[in-house]
Amino acid sequence: MVNLIEYTKGVGSRIWLNTNGTVLGPHTERTRTNLERLIECETDLIEFSVDAGDAQTYNRVRPPRRGEGSPLRWERLVNAIRYALDYRKKRKSKTRSVCSIIMDEIIRDRASQAVSFWLDDVGVDEEVLLTRSLSS
Numbered sequence: 658m659v660n661l662i663e664y665t666k667g668v669g670s671r672i673w674l675n676t677n678g679t680v681l682g683p684h685t686e687r688t689r690t691n692l693e694r695l696i697e698c699e700t701d702l703i704e705f706s707v708d709a710g711d712a713q714t715y716n717r718v719r720p721p722r723r724g725e726g727s728p729l730r731w732e733r734l735v736n737a738i739r740y741a742l743d744y745r746k747k748r749k750s751k752t753r754s755v756c757s758i759i760m761d762e763i764i765r766d767r768a769s770q771a772v773s774f775w776l777d778d779v780g781v782d783e784e785v786l787l788t789r790s791l792s793s
Contacts, residue, residue: 659694666698675704675757677719682737692737695752696745702753704785705738709764710771718763735779742780757785 662672674695681692681703695703709715712731721730738754745752756775758764764771772784 659691662695662700663698666700672700673702673704674700675706678705678707678734678737681741682733683740684733684736688737689740692741693744696741696748696750699750700752702755703741704755704757705734705781706759707734707738707756707771707775708758710758710767710774714764714767714771718759718761738775738779738781753782755783755785756781757787759787 662674666672681688681695683689683692707715708718709731715731715734738756741752741754744750745754756779758768758771760768768786772786775781775784
């Protein structure tokens with residue numbers, strides 16, 4: 658994926674990447690390198706689909722494939738986004754970082770706290786609240 662993005666940026670394409678962040682971040686050498694390469698090649702925008710503003714809500718909205726969920730999943734996501742912002746600043750990259758939340762019944766009462774967490778505490782450029790029909 659990263660090779661393809663680097664190539665397409667190199668030929669002048671604009672890239673908007675939407676990710677859940679599991680393969681990006683400082684938790685392993687490979688995931689850190691992937692994130693750094695995306696920022697170095699000036700990916701136009703990296704949107705992290707977070708769907709929560711705390712570990713408990715995150716594990717309910719995005720349950721793991723097995724088990725009850727681990728705070729480590731949340732910590733890795735938050736650390737990945739913070740690392741992206743720090744690395745972007747260090748490299749003076751123009752890559753924008755956005756977090757998105759799909760509004761559903763679980764997050765509805767916590768949406769303002771989640772937005773505040775990502776914008777104020779973490780420092781992303783923008784928070785996007787997405788809605789979907791709850792009647793289906």
